[in-house]
Amino acid sequence: MVSRKDATTVSLEEKREKSDNLTLAVSGITKSFGNNKVLRGVSFTAKSGDIIGLVGKSGCGKSTLLKILVGWHPADTGTVLMNGENITKDPLQLRRVVGYTTQDNSFYAKQTALENMRYYAGLYGVKDMERLDKLLKAVGLWDPRNTLSERISGGMKRRLDFAISLVHEPKLLILDEPTAGLDPLLIEQFWGVVKKLGKDRIVIMSSHIISEIERYCGRALILKDGAVAMELSGKKLKGLEKEFRRAVA
Amino acid sequence: MKLLNEFRKNFRVMFRNWMTVSLLIIAPLILILLIGYAFSSEDVTGIKIGVITNGSTDLTQLAQNVSSYGELVPMNDSECLAALERQDVHLCLEVSNLPTESNTTDFPTGSITYVYDNVRKRLSLSLIEGIKSFFGEQADEVSIETTESILNNIQNLLGFINDRKQDVLTIRNETLNIKQDLISRNQTLTEVRNDFLPAYFEIKDLQEQTHNISGTLEEQLNATSVVVSEARQSIASLREVSLNYSLLALSNVTLPIVNISDAFNASNLTDPINSSPINGSYTMGNNSENNPFTTNITAPTIASSVTEVPTLGSLLDGLGGHLAELDDLLNDTNGKVSGTVAQMDDIISKLDLVKLLLDEDLAATQEYLIKIDESVVRIDEVSAQMDQQLASLADLHPGLGEKLIKPITSQYLVLLPGAKNIQLAFPQLAAMILMFIALLFGNIATLMEVHDAAAVRNSLAPVKQWLFPVGLMLTSIAIIFLQAMVLFVVAQTMLGVSVFAHFGGMALFALLLITVFVLIGMLLAYALPSVQASILATTFMALVVFIFGNVMAPVESMPHLAQLATNANPLVIGQYSFGQVLLYGANAIGAGGLGAQAWTLVGYAIALLIAVLVVGKRRRH
Numbered sequence: 060m061v062s063r064k065d066a067t068t069v070s071l072e073e074k075r076e077k078s079d080n081l082t083l084a085v086s087g088i089t090k091s092f093g094n095n096k097v098l099r100g101v102s103f104t105a106k107s108g109d110i111i112g113l114v115g116k117s118g119c120g121k122s123t124l125l126k127i128l129v130g131w132h133p134a135d136t137g138t139v140l141m142n143g144e145n146i147t148k149d150p151l152q153l154r155r156v157v158g159y160t161t162q163d164n165s166f167y168a169k170q171t172a173l174e175n176m177r178y179y180a181g182l183y184g185v186k187d188m189e190r191l192d193k194l195l196k197a198v199g200l201w202d203p204r205n206t207l208s209e210r211i212s213g214g215m216k217r218r219l220d221f222a223i224s225l226v227h228e229p230k231l232l233i234l235d236e237p238t239a240g241l242d243p244l245l246i247e248q249f250w251g252v253v254k255k256l257g258k259d260r261i262v263i264m265s266s267h268i269i270s271e272i273e274r275y276c277g278r279a280l281i282l283k284d285g286a287v288a289m290e291l292s293g294k295k296l297k298g299l300e301k302e303f304r305r306a307v308a
Numbered sequence: 309m310k311l312l313n314e315f316r317k318n319f320r321v322m323f324r325n326w327m328t329v330s331l332l333i334i335a336p337l338i339l340i341l342l343i344g345y346a347f348s349s350e351d352v353t354g355i356k357i358g359v360i361t362n363g364s365t366d367l368t369q370l371a372q373n374v375s376s377y378g379e380l381v382p383m384n385d386s387e388c389l390a391a392l393e394r395q396d397v398h399l400c401l402e403v404s405n406l407p408t409e410s411n412t413t414d415f416p417t418g419s420i421t422y423v424y425d426n427v428r429k430r431l432s433l434s435l436i437e438g439i440k441s442f443f444g445e446q447a448d449e450v451s452i453e454t455t456e457s458i459l460n461n462i463q464n465l466l467g468f469i470n471d472r473k474q475d476v477l478t479i480r481n482e483t484l485n486i487k488q489d490l491i492s493r494n495q496t497l498t499e500v501r502n503d504f505l506p507a508y509f510e511i512k513d514l515q516e517q518t519h520n521i522s523g524t525l526e527e528q529l530n531a532t533s534v535v536v537s538e539a540r541q542s543i544a545s546l547r548e549v550s551l552n553y554s555l556l557a558l559s560n561v562t563l564p565i566v567n568i569s570d571a572f573n574a575s576n577l578t579d580p581i582n583s584s585p586i587n588g589s590y591t592m593g594n595n596s597e598n599n600p601f602t603t604n605i606t607a608p609t610i611a612s613s614v615t616e617v618p619t620l621g622s623l624l625d626g627l628g629g630h631l632a633e634l635d636d637l638l639n640d641t642n643g644k645v646s647g648t649v650a651q652m653d654d655i656i657s658k659l660d661l662v663k664l665l666l667d668e669d670l671a672a673t674q675e676y677l678i679k680i681d682e683s684v685v686r687i688d689e690v691s692a693q694m695d696q697q698l699a700s701l702a703d704l705h706p707g708l709g710e711k712l713i714k715p716i717t718s719q720y721l722v723l724l725p726g727a728k729n730i731q732l733a734f735p736q737l738a739a740m741i742l743m744f745i746a747l748l749f750g751n752i753a754t755l756m757e758v759h760d761a762a763a764v765r766n767s768l769a770p771v772k773q774w775l776f777p778v779g780l781m782l783t784s785i786a787i788i789f790l791q792a793m794v795l796f797v798v799a800q801t802m803l804g805v806s807v808f809a810h811f812g813g814m815a816l817f818a819l820l821l822i823t824v825f826v827l828i829g830m831l832l833a834y835a836l837p838s839v840q841a842s843i844l845a846t847t848f849m850a851l852v853v854f855i856f857g858n859v860m861a862p863v864e865s866m867p868h869l870a871q872l873a874t875n876a877n878p879l880v881i882g883q884y885s886f887g888q889v890l891l892y893g894a895n896a897i898g899a900g901g902l903g904a905q906a907w908t909l910v911g912y913a914i915a916l917l918i919a920v921l922v923v924g925k926r927r928r929h
Contacts, residue, residue: 129768154770165765167317169324174317175762181313182769207324223765 081107081142081230083261088137089285090123097123099285100137105261105278107230110253112272113265114299115282116307121265124282125233128263129159141231155183158229158260162236164216165223168209172200172219175208176226183227191226198222198252214245218252225256232257234264238271250275269300281306310771314779315786321760322753322787332752333787336745340795343737344802347730352377355435358388358397362404373442392425399424399435456709466701473694480687487680494673501666508659515656522649529642536631536638543624543631724891734805735886736859739821742792743857743879744850746822750784750829751846755839758927777830777924781917784826785819792818805890813889813896820909821882827916834923853879878912881905 083105090098097120105111113121126132130153139147146153166175176191195201198218203211208219238246266272272279278292279299288306291299322328355378359367371380388400400423420443424432757780766776799805807814829846836842857879863871874880885905888894895901
């Protein structure tokens, strides 16, 4: 007998194989903290290969939306459907398909890159150590793999953080200001890795750097007052800053 | 597997953090080793005792006694008190007139005043105990000697009293002999009196008779004198008549014939002695030949003729002469009777005196007998009392001196003879060390985990979130348990505490104690958002646990609620359990074991774990 968990896993595994058909539909997400309504019905869709940038003024709900998408907070209302399946019903299952890259280098500084990778692989139940090695190589951290994470450079730390978020092969990658504090070169390096490894995934990132979104994202969502005020893609993305200023004015 | 993963990660993170390693792992180990070093010896050294004397006390022996751990420092009282306040000396000792060989008197006395700093009460009292013990032994010796001397004197006194008691008994016996003599004398006197009295009374009767006769005789003599006087008058008359008759004769006158006997008969005179009427034949007194008073008076018949006048006159002259003789004789008789009566009276008065003396003597003898009886009774009573007192004091021999000084001998039997102080203190010490380490380690390790950047990612991992606190708990317990093992090894090797002989129980309670306090530390880390607040709270918690840990003061001295809190304190339970296992070989579990204590700690651990999970979850959200 196949357990519900196994069934979900199987279906998602199947969906992982059909990466081209990966879809995400965020619909009517609302969230309040006490009397403060942070999200007032956020809706958007995405498919595999999309790199979506979220922009907005501080307090517009970007972080909250991301936390809902990673499973930190449950949404008050709304759904997040991945390939038609509501992934927010089971937080543990949600976390298996979502990867999260933080802005704070969320790994153990006193572990080496390899140890961090293997630790989180253990948490996610990943047993394929070779893949981890490949991942480290892919992010350019193979050489310093046995160096304590606290001793690697800022850029390496960002890449390590990103690599860790890919340990369990998530289909949805949430990048929360992943390049904060990095210089342009490192930013470029980072995005090079993201594009290489995120191409079969849906990547949603938040950033205060408009130019970064314009340059590296395929779509941009401007959030205002807890809702998507504007969605830009393609060439319109070039006017993101202008639109952003207009939207938040 | 995931727990093992967590375990390995925690070990790496902790042991690669020099701060953690230094403060949470190495420092406690150093502390344990230092404790082993510090408490490995029980010898006290470097003690200074300020001594205030008046110069008359020799403290050589005391100085020798304390030389193994300290020295005596001569001072005056103000210097010593100042030094005590500065903690330059540990004790001030004011001694005076302690008995020594040079100043031993019959009743040697002295005084010792101990002035100690009650801030350092334990050490001070320990020193005092040692010195008191020294002086106590001396004092006991002196007291015993003095008491023996006193008892010896008492024994001598008892001997003397015993001898005097024999004298008293001798006197008693002599008194009884005197009494017997008095009784005999009394009997003799009584017999004499009994013999005397009849004769006395007879003589008294005779005296009375004599007095009567004398009275009668005197009356009779008086009467006779009157008669004689009348007779003389009659004679004188008759002489006158005779003369007249002579004249008559001359003149031839005839006179009647008068019978004198008839005249006497008619006179009604009586014999003064026998009261018989004087008649013609009169005898005074009895008619014996010896009776000087016998006389015969025969009254002649007077011739009635005048011619007989010249014979009458001569008869009258003869009669007058006889009357005069009779008068003289009567007077003489009267005189002799009076004299005899007087002699008799005198003799009888002397006899009266004898009787009086006899009576008085008898009465006095009776009185003396009574007094002797009373005295003997009194002597017997006194003797009996003396016997009683002597009997009660008879047991007071010099050999009792020691018993009198120490009438109630006290024996102090310890439950654990031969146990060193550190062995006795180790259960408490071990519990406290593990409590402090576990509390701080649990708190700091959790703070490190909670505030680590990786915590964000951990919270997004598809695992039950209890994995992290449980993993942390297990890691902390494991590390601290290793430290506990080091502590046990130090105790076994350096402190002489046989921990490994009771390893099972010690390990179990160490584990439980560590678990409880690690969880308390973790709870405080999860509950308080900031590192500073959390560490402060943990330190405060450690202090509270320590204060209510039956360490500062015995739990029995606390108010009721405080006692309840203290008895529920896991530190106290841990101390108790360690003590029971280590010192008395109690079983950790099983019948008569420490099951209640173990399960209490387990209960605490479970409750705390639940609290940690709940609070931790809230914190993540």
